[in-house]
Amino acid sequence: MARVSIQTADFDLSAEIAALRAADPGVGAVASFVGTVRDRNEGSAVSDMELEHYPGMTERAIEAMIDQALQRFDIKAARVVHRVGPLRVGEQIVLVAVTSAHRGQAFQACEFLMDYLKTQAPFWKKETTPEGARWVDARVADDAALARWGIQASNA
Amino acid sequence: MKVQVRYFAALRESLGAAETVELPAGSTLGTLRDALLARGGRHAEVLARGRAVRCALDQAMSDETATLRDGAEVAFFPPVTGG
Numbered sequence: 001m002a003r004v005s006i007q008t009a010d011f012d013l014s015a016e017i018a019a020l021r022a023a024d025p026g027v028g029a030v031a032s033f034v035g036t037v038r039d040r041n042e043g044s045a046v047s048d049m050e051l052e053h054y055p056g057m058t059e060r061a062i063e064a065m066i067d068q069a070l071q072r073f074d075i076k077a078a079r080v081v082h083r084v085g086p087l088r089v090g091e092q093i094v095l096v097a098v099t100s101a102h103r104g105q106a107f108q109a110c111e112f113l114m115d116y117l118k119t120q121a122p123f124w125k126k127e128t129t130p131e132g133a134r135w136v137d138a139r140v141a142d143d144a145a146l147a148r149w150g151i152q153a154s155n156a
Numbered sequence: 157m158k159v160q161v162r163y164f165a166a167l168r169e170s171l172g173a174a175e176t177v178e179l180p181a182g183s184t185l186g187t188l189r190d191a192l193l194a195r196g197g198r199h200a201e202v203l204a205r206g207r208a209v210r211c212a213l214d215q216a217m218s219d220e221t222a223t224l225r226d227g228a229e230v231a232f233f234p235p236v237t238g239g
Contacts, residue, residue, distance in 0.1 A: 035239050051238070052165055054231060057215035082238060094239050114239060120217065122231075123238025124165035135166045138208070138235030155210065155235045 003078060004062045006053060008085040011095055020079050021099050027076055031106035032097040033114050039089045041136065044129040049136075051084045051093070054122035058082070065116045072149075073109040075100040080113065082123065112149055118142040119155040157181050157226035159188065164233035167209070170202045179224065185211055186220030188230060208235050 001019055005011075013034060021027040039046055066078045081095040096113045100106040125136040138156035146153040162174045179188060189211075192199045203209060212231040213222045224230065 052168075053238070054162075054164055054212070054215070054233070057212060057231070060215055061217075118239040119236065121238050122164065122212070122233065122236050124234065125237045126165070135234065136237040138237050156208075 001079070003066050003080065004059050005081045006055075006058055006084055007081065008083060010083070010092055011081045013092075013095065013097075016079060016081065016095060017097055020077055020097055024076050024099065026101060027099040028101045029103040029106040030097065030099050031103065031110040032095065033110050034092055035094040035114075037087050037089050037091050037093060041127060041129075044131060046089060046127045046129055048086060048088045049125050049127040050086050050133075052124045052126070053082075053084050058122050061121045062117065065113055065120070068116070069098070069109045069113050072112065073098075073100070073105045075105050075109045078109065078113060080117070082117075082121070084123070115142070115145040115149060116151070119146050119153040157183070157224070159224050159226075159228045159230055161188070161192070162229065162231040164231060166234050167202055167232055170198045181226075183224050184220060185213060185218060185222045185224060185230060188224060189220060189232075203232060209233070210235060 017030055037049055062080050069078055076099045078098045083093055096110050098106045098109045119142050126133055127136055140156045143153040143156050158176050158178055161177050163171045192203050209232055211218055214229050
């Protein structure tokens, strides 16, 4: 199964996890994170958003992050699905799922991958508000989140 | 030598999706940015050094010290906001 999918279509969390752990009876833990479109950002109501990416680089960047996660943590497999294109409030944006023998490493690797993705994967969100469409600003807090893992980011 | 320059997000809206730029051999990513800035207009505005602009060389995050080769793919874009 592919480790990384960039797609406009929605994803099914249960099906993704079932596929990720199907091949390995040694899996004892699955940690997953799903990011969704919020109805407010920076004090404005948000009705929908458009997600742009850099085809080719996005996949390569996330593949490299998964390689790093496999080196750093005692995990069995990882899967990242990220949607692009138009998305409405409440829709799923991103899935990170990780399997391991025990929960600790799966929790950590899942958070590591998400922190990494936030500042190093080339995606850009443009949200629609009552004041018009605007590009979302990067957050310094996301750089700080990655720094906790010993990786210096200077995205924001 | 020629390099392909790609823009994303707000930079794409201002400058278009891609262009080919002719540069002296041995140019760095910083040299390329200088050449684009020297054109003035929108290029000078959105690529200004005070602006938050990130860059990639051959589809990997990079910085302005990177040396370019003929046929390289360079991208300029705002800080990323996925997830």
